[in-house]
Amino acid sequence: xxxxxxxxxxxxxxxxxRITKEAAELAAKYGKQPGLAVIQVGxxxxxxxxxxxxxKACEQVGxxxxxxxxxxxxxxxxxxxxxxxxxxxxxxxxxxxxxxxxKHMDEFSVICKIAPEKDVDGFHPVNKxxxxxxxxxLVSCTPKGCVELLKYANVDMTGKNCxxxxxxxxxxxxxxxxxxxxxxxxxxxxSKTKNIKEICKQADILIVAIGKQGFVTKDYVKEGxxxxxxxxxxxxxxxxxxxxDFDDVVDIASAITxxxxxxxxxxxxxxxxxxxEAFERIEKGRA
Ligand code: GUN
Numbered sequence: 611x612x613x614x615x616x617x618x619x620x621x622x623x624x625x626x627x628r629i630t631k632e633a634a635e636l637a638a639k640y641g642k643q644p645g646l647a648v649i650q651v652g653x654x655x656x657x658x659x660x661x662x663x664x665x666k667a668c669e670q671v672g673x674x675x676x677x678x679x680x681x682x683x684x685x686x687x688x689x690x691x692x693x694x695x696x697x698x699x700x701x702x703x704x705x706x707x708x709x710x711x712x713k714h715m716d717e718f719s720v721i722c723k724i725a726p727e728k729d730v731d732g733f734h735p736v737n738k739x740x741x742x743x744x745x746x747x748l749v750s751c752t753p754k755g756c757v758e759l760l761k762y763a764n765v766d767m768t769g770k771n772c773x774x775x776x777x778x779x780x781x782x783x784x785x786x787x788x789x790x791x792x793x794x795x796x797x798x799x800x801s802k803t804k805n806i807k808e809i810c811k812q813a814d815i816l817i818v819a820i821g822k823q824g825f826v827t828k829d830y831v832k833e834g835x836x837x838x839x840x841x842x843x844x845x846x847x848x849x850x851x852x853x854x855d856f857d858d859v860v861d862i863a864s865a866i867t868x869x870x871x872x873x874x875x876x877x878x879x880x881x882x883x884x885x886x887e888a889f890e891r892i893e894k895g896r897a
Pocket of ligand 1: 706707708709710731751
């Protein structure tokens with residue numbers, strides 16, 4: 611039997627419709643729209659595409675987007691000053707600084723400068739800390755999208771074995787925290803782990819975020835497992851593929867996210883969700 615597809619495209623459009631409605635109601639209540647500031651430093655072509663998609667998505671749901679393009683030669687002090695201005699701007703509720711930054715800038719210092727209540731990427735150590743102790747906070751978009759997809763597919767997470775492949779600060783670690791809060795038994799495996807295959811084969815839920823195209827084959831998958839594929843790898847033939855060898859596992863897994871159309875569309879949708887949450891919290895605090 612072939613696995614059920616968990617469509618991030620479908621879930622994204624449902625959530626974006628809800629966000630559009632809520633944003634309009636809140637805009638009427640507070641007399642302003644949610645505002646997202648998007649900063650890009652330099653001209654990395656992939657970043658330009660991401661940044662434009664984020665700005666476009668904002669406008670589609672009735673948010674304001676403020677774009678800031680700094681030259682590659684800008685100093686870290688200039689960037690920090692811009693963030694300081696945006697932290698104080700009452701029309702800006704979310705601040706996103708597209709990564710990677712030029713080599714002469716320290717990413718951590720830049721992330722730390724963003725006011726935690728406007729940190730819609732959920733990268734600030736305050737939000738990371740709140741997430742790890744299970745308190746309300748802005749949660750990084752991709753991990754948040756993974757859990758939303760599992761909920762949408764009605765996957766019961768309580769007591770299930772969840773294996774996360776990859777330990778990045780952006781996906782692996784935060785998704786492991788979120789799955790713990792959903793009462794799963796969580797194991798994180800990474801490049802130094804011994805017996806990765808055997809561990810993955812125990813997983814009821816397998817979340818794959820390593821950035822290696824086709825890494826997970828049927829030898830890693832237990833019959834009936836649910837697979838969330840976070841990978842976005844552009845191949846030589848121009849197609850985008852995931853970290854999972856989809857064709858190889860599709861008859862073993864019970865459900866799987868496709869690439870494209872799975873986790874990808876959820877990332878920007880969760881950014882919109884975070885911006886709406888930040889807007890509501892900030893404006894409520896001002897009232
Ligand atoms: N670069 C790649 N992914 C991301 C992301 O989620 N947020 C930011 N700010 N930069 C990124």
